[in-house]
Structures are given as structure tokens and as C-alpha cells.
Amino acid sequence: MVIGDSAYIKKINRSLILQKIIEHEYISRADLSKITGLNKATISVQVADLLDEGLIVETQQEHNNVGRRPIMLSINEQAGFVLGVDFNYQQLMYTVSNLKGISVQQQTVVLESEAYETVIEQLIEDIHRYQANYADSRYGLVSVTIGVHGTVNKETESIRFFPAYNWHQKNIKTDLEKALDIPIAIENNANLSAYAEKVYHYHESTNLLSVILTSGIGSGIIIDGNVHKGYHGYAGEMGHMIISPDGELCRCGNHGCWELYASEPKFLEKLAIALNLPSITIAEVETLRDENNPVVCEHFERLLHYLSIGLNNVINLYNPETIVLNSRLLHVFPNSIDRITEHLPSSVSQYREITLSQLGNNACGMGACALGIQHFLDVSEMRVKAAG
Template sequence: MVTGDAAYIKKINRSFLISKIIEHGLVSRAELSKITGLNKATISVQVADLLNEELIVETQQEHNNLGRRPIMLSLNRKAGFALGIDLDYKQITFTLSDLLGFPLSSETISLNTSDYENVLELLVENIQSFQEKCSNSQYGIVGIVIGIHGIVTEDEIIHFVPQHNWHNKNLKLDIKAKTGIAPHIKNNANLCAFAEQVYNHHESENLLCVSLYSGIGLGIMINGELYEGYHGYAGEMGHMIIVPNGKPCNCGNKGCWEQYASESIFFKQLSEKQNKTDITYLDIQNWINDPDAIISQEMNDYIEYLSIGLNNIINLYNPETIVLNSELLKMHPESINEIKARLTSSVSHFEELLVSEFGKEACVMGACSLAIKNFLEIPELKLNIEEEDIPKIAVDVPTWR
């Protein structure tokens, strides 16, 4: 039983109402009362407050029946903006969304340095530019979330980024000192999982998202919440050993999963076998379409090792939904069927296995939606946008370590 003083109960009711207004898009006061079970007096007080704060707006719905047209409520999507940032190895992507998670602009800048101070300067410069652009709105930028391709602690300190060789960097504090906004710092795989749940799989409370680019990261949603582990290190499944005494890994072990099933390793091995140093995704697509004997064997091996790791994860978590974030798998039309054919264990159970529609955009979309959820202080967030509205981020060739 939830107990608390009047202010606490009011806050709970407020967050519940906002969630339902977002979920239903347009909804009347009477409908809100039915949906939430709250009485009309409570609805009226809460709605009045939200209207005064300009978080919601009223519109009169057209109808052909006699009587007064119903007044509908919806979220004021332009009251503020969320900024999602994907801090990758060779590029930084900035995506600005409205309060319904609709992306308004997306910019990608090349990153030719791993020097922390230089990267910090680039981040601050671009964040300040977005702050200025959004200054005329009621709330401006309501939140910033940055996705890190590395290990982030529970208190949002960057513990280790292999590609940049960063250790124990307090990016959150450094950005706040220069912009006045303290961004949330999250692991990119966690943001990918959050995006899948918020935008595409509303009813899936137990969801795993496996990102397969420069390494392998696992985003975990359990009972509708991100699971980050005791210190925030959960999901580093790329360092699960699948080949005893196998290929050496930067983590210090041998035979780690990402040494066999990450796209960066795929590119490295294919480059050696094709004797070509500048292989692109377009090259691979052309070889898949031909087909090419070398690419066929490499894809077969890649899917074999990928399936071994997935089998372990499925047995560990028993997920409802598994989303694979991979450009390679999107190019290979039979990839999901081939993976499923290898998941033959009678104890491996899951409901759905699919390739992400977001691809490289998943991190920034998850970052924007998490910023919105934090700002509105709501228990759950369900957003809907069309695939063609998702900003397309240029996909660089993964860099192997």
C-alpha cells in the first residue's frame, strides 16, 4: 500500500496523468477520470496546474453530434526540448527532440581525437549552441543524456572507454561547470534498450538489446526498468568467454564474445581475406547480393558465434524480446532465421527475436526519451513515431581494437 502526505500523493497523481495524456495523444477530462480512476475534482485541479505550467494544451475536437464539442488535452510538445548525444569513437551525434520524442534535428560531427579536453570542448560548444536555439521556449532544453561506448558507474562517472582509453572521467561535472546543465551519462547499450522499449515494444517489460558494432554491449530492461547492476557495470556481455584460450581481448581475457561476433572483428577478418583495407558496408551489401563465397563463409561464422552468445544470454535472462542492433544483420535477409535455427536448446526460451529498426540511431533516440522521462518525472513513457521520421545517421565502418 502506497502512503504519504498530500503533496506526495498529488505528485504521484500528476505523473500518472501526464503518462496517460502522452499515451492517448488527445484525451478529455472525463476520459482521464475513467482511465485513471481519479475523481473529476482531482483531475480538474491537476489539469489546471499543468495548463498554467504550459505543459499541456487544450483543443476543441471537431464532431458532428449535437451539443458542446469536447475539450481535449494533449502534451505541449514544444514547451521544451531534449538533447540526446551519442559519443562514439569517430563521431559525435547530437539529436534534438520535442517532448513527444519526435526528432527535430540531428547533427553528426567527425571526431579525430581521443584527447579528453578536446572532446569536452566540442561537446560544450555544441551543447551551448543548442541551448541558444531553444532559449525562446518555455523550458528550453529540459535535459541532456549522453551515451558512452564504455563502462559507466552507477553515479555516472565514466569508468573506462576502451576506444579512447579514458579512465575515471567525470564528464557530467565538467559539462555542468561550463553549460549550467548536468547531463545524464549512460552506457550506449542501455540507451538502445530504452529506445526499443519506449518507441517500439511498449508491452515488453523484459527486453534485451544487443549492440554489435565496435564491441558488444547488452542493454537490459527488467520489469520495464533499466537494469544496470550493483556498480552500474551490468551488460558487458561482450567479455563473456565463448572460446577458452581463444583470441586475446583488451579486457585481459582470451576468447571474449566480441572478438568473434562484433562487426569490427567481422570487418577486420574480411579485410584480411579480401586483401582490401577500405571495406565499407556497401561493399558487403554487394558481396551478399552477388553472392561472394568469402562473404558467405564469413557471415556463416559470424552468425554461428553470435548464436552461441545469444544462447547463453537467453538461458541467463529468459527475455520476452531480444533486439539485435546490427547493420550487418539488416543487410542479410535470412539472418534471423539462421540464428533461430541455431537456438535449438530445449531450455532456451524467449518470445521474440528481431533486428532493430533504429540501427545507429537507437542510442540518441534512447537518450532523448530518457531526458523526457526524467524531466516529466513519470513512471513510464510510451512514444510513437514513424520510421521515416527517425534521423538517419551515417554509418562509419567499425574500428577494431
Template sequence: MLTGDAAFIKKINRSLILSKIVEHKLISRAELAKLTGLNKATISVQVSDLLDKELIYETQQEHKSVGRRPIMLSVNREAGFALGIDLDKSSITFTISDLIGTSIQTDIIELNVSDYDFILKILIDQINNYKSKFNHTRYGLVGIAVGIHGIVNKDEIIDFVPQHGWQNKTLKEDLEKAIGINVYIENNANLCSIAEKVYKHHQCNNLLSVSLYSGIGLGFIINDTLFKGFHGYAGEIGHMIVVPNGLPCRCGNLGCWEQYASELSFITHLAKDQKNQTFNYIDFQNRMIEHDPAFQKEIDRFIMFISIGLNNLINLYNPEILVVNSEILRLYPNAAEELKAHLTSSISHYSELVISQFGKRACIMGACALAIQNFLGVSELCLTLSEESFLEK
């Protein structure tokens, strides 16, 4: 039986109430009591405290029936702001969101260096600019989450970033010392899985999110909890060997999945076949429209190798929802159906396979969600996308 002192129980009740206010956007005290199972006195005390802290506010709902208009509760979305950062190889993307996960501002700084101290200074300077800009609000910047395209351990120390050649970097400590705000460091694939859960698949408790870009990463939520493994290194699925004695990988092995099924491998193989032409996503889209046979041959090969790895994941984890995050597949019609056509094993079971609609925005969406969740102290966060939000128009 779960037990705890009064302060602990109060914290749990606060988390439950606030998570429901966030989820429903507009909700009465009576409805809160019904949804949470808490009595009206507990609801009243907690709501009063949240009002005092200016995390929520009251409005009276308009209605046509006779009688007293119900008082509704909403999150004070501008009480504070979260900062999500996607630290990639050639750019750093910064996105500010309000407390209901709506994107307020996005800035991109291009990178042509990998020096840690130089990039650290860029991060500090930019964060201080945001800190100053939002200092007038009740809580200012409430937290910062940074997505790393590399290995992050359970203590949020960056173990290795192959794109920059970083090893054992204490970015969390270095940033917090300089700016005085809570910083969270997370692997980008984990943040993608958080984005899928928080913004899209709210009711899913077992979700796998596979990101196919310069490498391949896996973020997985099992029993409603982000799974990281013993040291925090779980999810490096790109280094699963799918071709014995195959192409050499930077990890030291031969035939790793990311050498065949990452977008980088697709582009590299296509460029080699097309006499070292350079390609971008617009080129891919045009080739799809034109039904270019050379491109179609490569996309068929790409999908085949993706499906090999997905089949292994399905057999290992039996996911409820399997999300594949790839800009190329997002542009390619019927990508999910073609992947499913390769998954023909009678013992491979999953409920749903989808191509992520978030694309490369997923990492920073998950970063903002993580910062919001930690600030609000809620165990479950349910946000809704809007026209103002993260999706590219």
C-alpha cells in the same frame, strides 16, 4: 502498503496523468479518469496545473454528432527540447527532439583526437549553440543525455572508455558546471534498450537489447526497470568467454564473445581473408545482392558466433523479447530466422527475437527519451515514431 504525504501522492498522480497524455497524444479528461482510475476532481486539479505550466494544451475535437464538442488534451511538444548525444570513437552525433520524441535537428562532428579536454570543449560549445537557439521556448533545453561507448557507474562517472583511453572522467559534473542544464550519462547499450522499450516494444516488461558494433553491449529491462547491477557495470556481455584460449581481448582475457561476434571482429576477419580490403555497409549490401560466396562464408560464421552468445543470454534471463542491434544484420535478409535456426536447445525459452530497426540511431533515440522522461517526471514513457522522427529514410 505504499504510503506517502500529500505532495508525494500528487507527484505520482501527475506522473500517471502526463504519461497517458503523452501516450495517447489526444485525450479527454473523462478518458484520463477511466484509464488512470483517478477521480474527476483529481484529474481537474492536475490538468489545470499542467496547463498553467504550459506542458499541455487544450483543443476541441471535431465531430459530426449533435452536442458539445469534447475538449481534448495534448502535450505541448514545443514547450521544451531534449538533446541526445552519441559520443563515439570517431564522431559525436547531436540530436534535438521535441517533447513527444520527434527529431528536430541532427548534427555530426567528426573526431580525430581522444583528448578529454578537447572533446569536452566541443561538447560545451555545441550545447551552448543549442541552448541559445531554443532559449525563446518556455523551457528551452530541458535536459541532455550522453551515450558513452564504455563503462559508466551508478554515479554516472565514466569508469573507462577503451576507444579513447579515458578513465574516471566526471563528464556529467564538467558539463553541468559549464552549461547549467541537467546532464545524464549512460552506457550506449542501456540507451539502446530504452529506445526499444519507449519507441517500439511498449508492452514488454522483460527486454534484452544486444548491440554488436566495435564491441558488444547488453542493455536489459527486467520487470519494466533498467537493470544496471550493483556498481552500474552490468551488461558487459562482450567479455563473456565463448572460445577457451581463443583470440586475445583488450580486457586481458582470451576468447571473449566480442572478438568473434562484434561487427568490428566481422570486418577485421573479412578484411584479413580478402587481403586487407576496406569495407563499408554499402559494400556489404552489394555482396549480399551478388551472393558473394566468400562473404556468405563469413556471414555464416558471424551468425553462428552471435547465436552462441544469445543462447547463453536466453538461458540466463528467459527474455520476453530479445533485440539484436547490428547494421550488418539489418541489411541481411532473414537474419532473425537464421539466428533462430541455431537456437535449438529444448530448454532455451524466449518469446520473440528481432533485429532492431533502429540500427545505430538507437543510442541517440534512447538518449533523447531519457532526457524527456526525466524532465516530465514520468515513470513510464511511450513515444511513437513518425516520418519526421529518427529513422533514416
């Protein structure tokens, strides 16, 4: 018989208890015992420790029923904060979240320079400022997680390639940690977005694909509950799947890549040319759609056609339960999802649902925050009720 190390078992139990408190938002000791299967004495000791550490708080909920009001436990949202950064081309989108996973502050910093060193300096300055702003809480700012719109080496958390900047092999984690006294994590933006969809909305989906159409086409893949990164960490570059042999030339060197035909930037670029305009925004597309502009309708039909070709391919590859499309454009056109499913008639392609992301532009930042909380509290899974 193998006897488990008691400290290890205590750590596992603590993790499970914290996980359930996050998931239920407010929960009594008795219900914690029921849900976790841990006896009341274990719950009582662990809860006392967590109260001492200031990670949870007790509240007595009001209700109209006669009888004793149970004491409820919840995460102490003021105990500490995490910073998530969505690092896109020429902009840093900061999200600060409390330990409940609720966003408390957002700020976007526009980057003037394309020089890596200047961007690092900006990040260091901003992170220092956030650390100072949240220093009064018990644990202060506990971590920074940066979602990069490029490929990230799984082992070193360095940037392998940031296409929009044409940066190769940048040791961003090391460079930041040299100047900062806070844990830094680097992830791919699409992976964080897929993770956020699961944490905030699709708790039960163990096989989820998040396809982001807003800058090129990126995708995050969750297989059996975990983000699938691939051998080096570069899985999910679906935008460069070839869907039109001998098609348009892509910046990657191939012809006919999916993102040239189905991403929002390319849609807007081609539509502007067709309408003889220097550029066009999503809001302007919406106005033209209201007027039933034939050029806009025709371009949207073409987008649906090519979007569905790519989706058909990835559905066959992954057999996903949930496909979340992160797009501003699809929100503008009515019945977009129904139209896409009409374009997927194959009896072989199997999935449970296709939906539009409710997190939208905040997905990467919220995912970054949730991952920071997961690491800080050392829990194996995050399930947060409502997106902040």
C-alpha cells in the same frame, strides 16, 4: 490509519496524468479519468495547472460523426526540448527532441582530437549553441543526457573506462556542469538503447535484452521493467563473454571473447582480409551478397554460428521476453532472424521473440532524449507511440 500528505498525492496524480497523456498522444479529460481511476474533479484541477504551466495544450479533433467534438489534451511539444548525445569514438551524435519524444534535429560532430580536455571543450561549445537555439521556447533546452560507449559509475556518473579512447576515470558530469548551467546526465550507450527500445517500440516487454553489434558487442538489460545496471553500473558487458577457450586474444586481456567472433567491426575486418582488400563497408557487403560471393556467404554463416552461441548463453541467463538485435549487417542478409533462431535449437533456452532494432543508430540518442523528458516531467514510465 495513515493519512497521505496531500502535496505528495497531488504529485503522484500529476505524474500519472502526464504519463497517460504522453502514452495516448491525444486524450480527453473523460478518458483520462477512466484510465487513471481519478475522479473528474481531480483531473480537471490537475489539467488546469498543466495548461497554466504550458506543458499541455488543448485541441479539438475533427471527426465526421454527428455530435460534440471532444476537446483533446496533448503534450505541448513546443514547451521545451531535450538534448541527447551518443558519444562514440571520435564522434558526437546529437539528437534534439521535443517534449513528445519526437526528434526535431540531428547532427554529428566528428572529433579530431583524442584528448579528453578537447572533447569536453567541444561538448561545452555545442551544448551552449543548442541552449541558445532553443532559448525562445518556454522552458528552453531542459537537460542533456550523454550516452557513453564505455562503462559509467552508477553513483558519480563518471566514466570508469572508455575502451576506444583508453580513458580511465573521467569525471565528465562534474567537468561539464562546472561550465554549463543545465542538468547533465551520463549513462552507458547500451543501457540507453535498451531503454529506447522499450519506450518507443516494446511497451509491454518487461524483460528485454538489447544486443548492439555495431561497435564491439554491447548490451542493455531490462529486468522487470527497469534497466539493470549491476552493483557498480557495469552490467551487460556481454561482448567479453568467452565463447572460444584458447581463442583469439582480446584487448581486454582474455582469449576468445564473443565480440571477436560476432561483432560487425570484426566481421568487416576479417572479411576484408579474406578478400584481400584494405577495408570493406556494409554497402559493399550488400553488393557482394547480391552476387552470391562465396567468401561473403561463408563469413556470414560463421557469424551466425558464433552469434547464436553467445545468444544461447544470454538467453539461458536472463530468460528474456524480447531480444532486440541492433545491427546493420543482419538487415543486409535475408531472413537473418529466422536463420538465428534455427541456430538456437535448445529446448532449455526460452525467450518470446528475437527481432531486429528499428531504431538502429538512433537508439542511444533517442533513449537519451526520452530519459531527459522522463526526468523533466517527473513521470515513472515513458511510452511513446512512434519513433521520431
